[in-house]
Amino acid sequence: MERSFAKEVELLRRGDGEYFEGEGILAITKGLLQSGVSYVGGYQGAPVSHLMDVLTSDSKGLMAELGVHTEVCANEAAAAAMLAASINYPIRGAVTWKSTVGTNVAADALSNVASAGVVGGALIILGEDYGEGASIIQERTHAFAMKCSAWLMDPRPHHPRMVDLIEKGFELSEASHTPVMVEFRIRACHVTGRFATKDNKPGRFSTNDKLEKPVFDIGRIALPPATYEQEKKKVEERFPAAIDFIREHKLNEVFPGKYDDVGIVCLGGLYNSVIRGLQQLGLADVFGNSDIPILCLNVTYPLVDDEIAEFCATKRSVLIVEEGFPEYHEQAINALLRKADLNTEIVGKGVFPKAGEYQAEVMLRGLAGFIEGSVPKGIDLEPVSAVVAGLDKTKETAAEMLGKPVPKRPPGFCTGCPERPVFSAIKLVQREEDVGEVHISADIGCHTFAALPPFGLGNTVTGYGLGLASSAGVAPHFNGRTISIMGDGGFWHNGLSSGISGAAFNDHDSVLVIMANGYSSATGQQRLPSTTAGGSVPSDTVMPMERAIKGLGVKWVRKQYTYRVGKMKKLLHEALTTPEKGLKVIIAEAECQIAKQRRLRPLVRKALDAGNRVVRTRFGVDEDTCTGDHSCIRLSGCPSLTVKPNPDPLRKDPIAHVNNGCVGCGLCGEVADAAVLCPSFYRADIVQNPKGMDLFLDKWRKSVIGRLGGYANGAVANGSAAGGNGAAR
């Protein structure tokens, strides 16, 4: 992590009588500290990375003062297992990860903790990455809560409420001896807002105030007959205790409204969207006072049956607002109304789509559909229908006038990304006759972007760190070898065990490329066990991947600096064609450019200000020799390698062009060289704050080349003048 979080830590220190203004995820973090948490662990992933990043950045400061232990866990399973501390001891703990992918990984430990039960409050902060902009498969966390009897909260995105519910979550966990999951959607984590802070509270036990002796209780071990007893407890004790707590502390909220023959039951996380839809339809005011009664479920599992029955009893029709499929809540509410012998009509999927996020427009249309269908007593439907008709008209006009859809803008690798050259090399090696097209078992990470234009590389993606493991079934069915991809993040997450040890044990004969950019980059450049951070990590604390791999008995392990496309291609060719059997591992090394720039930029600025000589490298395309075929772009996809109108009046197609975003990584030149593309690329080394020798050399060169006609006369004169000034300095 090449970032500083000093400002965030300052916000976490605020206490009674002060205010917090900032992002949701940081507010949640503050909520943990106000609740007397003793340990926090987790695995990074948008949108909850920030929680871990901030806390671990200050483990020696505020965390040490409060006695909070923070742990960057190896993966989500490790994080969930950390909650074991709360099984025997009255210690509050919280762990965090991205859901549902992380919950999948954590499921084993989660089941065990939920079954054993907890005495200290155990909270799991989930970044629910569902819907627009999500980078993972689309599922909801709800099923996890149901199947292992852990509770699930879904607070409405309002800072004071979110923070309050964190504290209530610990209490709920303790009252019902059950771990509690608190999910926050991606936008709720990034939402900025304000709340009145309270003093941070040290935990009941902490690193400053330690436990005295261990507790042994066979009833908390996952062995029969304890497991049978635990299952019974879940149903007979913990579940009812949770229901009582939720009802008693009014964790769910009822908002009255004047059209009370109908109503809306919504998940907490969707509350603001419901209000905005109603505001737009003229059925709610700016402060969220709605004309239609709303039951907002801040706890989405378990449901408090009588609370819902009571809300529905007086209503003809109720709308259930929950995303995704299956419609757990709609089904559960239908069932509980049947049991309560209530005939209230339940509307949900139908006016809402079965799949996909309820973003603003979906919500608006769904609410309008419900209102038009249920016709609340005394309502004027005309303005409601007019809003939807107006929306249709705007979109129709836009589509008609634009004539054609606006092209998509898929994401890609950053400018200067060290992973891009590897995919250029893979594309090129597949052009070799003795290689041809290769099946690629891709993995999760920035490198998944290789599947997008312009590379289109990667035939399967099956999970984080599972690139190599996912090749086990397919590789034996091909004549040639397959390539698997793994990031260094995925390697340490589980790739070493599930992929490499499996491949070594089963004598796989395939190729693994490990993208070693030194960070868990896609989640925000968190450091990994193998991170060197350009040499700024003490070398005796770095765990080199190469040694771990060799330790598992893999013999063919090579390292290659990624930007050397020609060499990378040669190495790939060798790995794919060598008669040597067994797993071939290429560690493709080069630092994440974002992290590198973040570290280097201030240093360069300082050096320049101090008048030191700094050489800046940039690439460019000669507009005279570029013929506008864009082969270079198809082999690189660099954001700063773009096109511009052709300055040559005879040529019509745009030419390639390197814009000012260039960080001088050199890939375009390397690709032009390795793929034998064209002579248009040039590298320019610009000597900033030149010294006497630079200027002398420059002057001499200009004078000789000028005599051969290579410089216009004016340029020679300028150069000489500048040289003179420099020499005098």
Next chain:
Amino acid sequence: MSAEANGASNGAEALPERTFTMVVGALGGEGGGVLTSWIVAAAESLGFPCQSTSIPGVAQRTGATTYYIEIYPAHHDRLAGRSPTMALYATPGNMDVVVTSELMEAGRALELGWVTPDRTTLISSSHRVYSILEKSAMGDGRFEASDLIETANHLARRAILIDMDRLAQANGTVINAVILGVIAGSGEVPIPAEAFEKAIEKTGVAVSGNLRGFKAGFDYVRGDIPMPEEPPPVERGAPGDIGALLARLEESFPPETHRILRDGVRRAVDYQNLAYGARYLDNAGKILAADKANGGAERGFGLTVEGGRYLALWMTYEDIIRVAALKSRPERMERVRREVGAKAEEPVVVTEFLKPGYDEIASVLPPALGRALTRWKEKKSSRQKFHVAMRVKTNTVFGYVRLWGLAKLRFWRPYSYRFAEEWSEIETWLEALESAAGRSYELALEIAELPNLRKGYSDTHRRGVGNYRKVFEELARPAATATGDPAGAVTALNAARTAALADPEGDALRTVLVAPPAPPEENRAQAAE
């Protein structure tokens, strides 16, 4: 805010009836997050309830990202503990200000229904950042933006479309600061400019540059400063005394064709010598004759213009001599210095990546030798991989002399293998062009544009030439001499040309050539002739 203007009641100003909504559509890496934090900080400094959110997620880098901001323009103290409920999504039909950092993203905002005539101000930079899909086409894949501006003006209450990228570049800063300046200067946001400036200062990063950008955007949108001029392109040197050739051109060619042919003559002379320029005009004359004979006058002599364009480009094909000449001329270094933003006193060392192989060597050998080398090479595919990697530092004396020496080989070019090969194909093309003109003007135009497939260097060039030959031999040449309705042939040629430029591997072209788009019955019969 109309709600604010509702006036006072009981001596206190009425509270706004709704929140102010604003969405920022940016591209990953442009600083949309920082821009949003400035706006939020400014609103907070005034004590306004405010909320922002974003989905950077997978959209990191180059993908489209959106930031959504809501502000309730009334101080916390006036709300008696209440707080406005704000949304987490930009909602169509409910937007006050829509900001996009690039023109195509403005199109996306329009498409989504975010921009409505009753209340939306659309603020967008008018420059383009091309998406990977637009960039990677073999030809011109750029999204045409003219309808977009019209749509923006039609659908927005107020559309502010400014080249903010140029303002940023001219002020040596980044675009997000300029955008903030334009937002502030537009007067459409309930926050005074000073609050924004303070927010920039408080961030403490690159403050002076950001303030400069802010001021440029602010002043420009208010009409206080003009758009900074783009520096004029570096002048290309005159190729020598071409007065006589130009006089001949003006005398014997219609005015509609002068612009392109003049460039063609210059290029040919620059490439070889005055005689080569004359040869260019001789051949252009042949096209003109066919053009005139087939009603070209009514069509603005389009055939001569397009034929003359590709004739010039083909005659000046890029061999190593040409590349060396272009890279060693004086104005080039000037252009490089400007492009990389080198200051006057900063020495620049330029490295070229040259990698000539058998093809490039064969191309400058005498025809018999060149042909022999090419045949020998083709017998063993591994020989195709032979290349001499040359990293030439053009502005070192040794590097320059190498390019200078290569360029001096120009005298030899007319005796080279490739020269002979190219000219034999040029002549076949000209013949097809001439006879096609007699059959159909459209057909001749299609054939005139065909050499555009011969692009690039090395493998790309080899594939391009292969595609050209396939289309020429299978479609163009037979069609040029066939009889009957030529419409099918024109469509087929156009489809093949588009397909050849669609993907470099030639997959699309293969599909088109296997199944040409439904030619009429009679045509198929003629193709067999």
